[in-house]
Amino acid sequence: MSEYPELDRLVRGVRQRDNSAFADLHRLVAGSLATFANSMVRDRHTAEDIVQQAFLELARSAETIKGDGRTLRAWLFRAVRFGCLDELRRRSRRPEVPTDVLPERTETGEFDLGWDPEIASALAALSERQRNLIVLKHVLGLSGREVASVMESSRSATYAATERAERALKRELGAVESRGASAFRPLPAGEDAE
């Protein structure tokens, strides 16, 4: 069963702040949202907290939600993306000193998504925005319309940026594989002008 008809059905419930609609929505999309967040903040617990914040934000602005299930999902992805960007900004202002690391917590800076080392290294060399595009499209399977909406950009600009990101990842992947993942040093992403 696709999640789309179900998402479409949930829009009205969400608008009316119906608790069960929120629970169903959480069941449908929280995993994808956490995966996306984790690709940005690279820490599972922070990612899950950001997902929760996105849902709380949705609860507050529920009646303003317009459109179909995809629009609703894109809204949440956008909220998660903003949450992650805030978190990354906070970190860059106040470099984190990991004094009290929880045992199940991965080290800051490592992806937690089970990518093989070459893919992880190549992705790490991309800009945040390029990584967002790759993850939304290829990892989470969002459509062009949704990706554009999450990234708050036009369809055509998103297409062009996604293509650049794909080429950059391919180039990085080639570079990483040719010198071996162990000797990996990140290269500047180069092509992302945004």
Add this chain to the structure above:
Amino acid sequence: MSTFDTNTISRLSDPITIEITDDVRDRHLAAIEAALAELPTVPVARRRPRRAVLLAAAALLVLPIGAAIASDSAAPGDVLYPVKMAVEPIVAMFGSDVRAERRVDELERLVDRTTDISEDVENAVERATDAVRDLPESHPIREELDRIIDRIHRNQHETEDTDRPAEREATDTEPSVRTDPPVSDSATTTTTVAERHRDATTTTTSPSTTTTTEGDRTRDR
């Protein structure tokens, strides 16, 4: 098609590990419930008069559009020629890619919504395929259409593979990370149409999409 080969795509998308555990979900839902309890409930909204507004807007557009259509055969010096010139950039704006985008969106919405794949889907596939025909071979809209047609295609396989309700139920209860395409019993006929049209999108013009992808790869090296 995508810049990536299928191997790269599966290396990216296969090993997803984030699944929300029950206690995290419970924690989130409790917080959401608390937040919702503090906020006022939104009264059941009247259906907004969106359709009426659209119709009114359409009525207002009829006059200029009539003039624009009439001006189509106008030549310099004709009364309607300035109208034709005024309309030209708009026509260009709604050129082949905008048109294709709209047709592909329509198809996507249709495939999203109907688990019953009907004649509407077949027609939408046909319209979308026609609309992308004018686009360059490497245009992302073609890729998007291919993805949607692939989805229809996968539906067919899923319908063939899984007529086991127990299995279906099990997958339904898992937190959904991947995009599961809708499953339909009537997918078979549509997929045939979809396949035919997919073939049409990739083979009617030369060089083929595959060739273009190869070209991109070469350029990247």
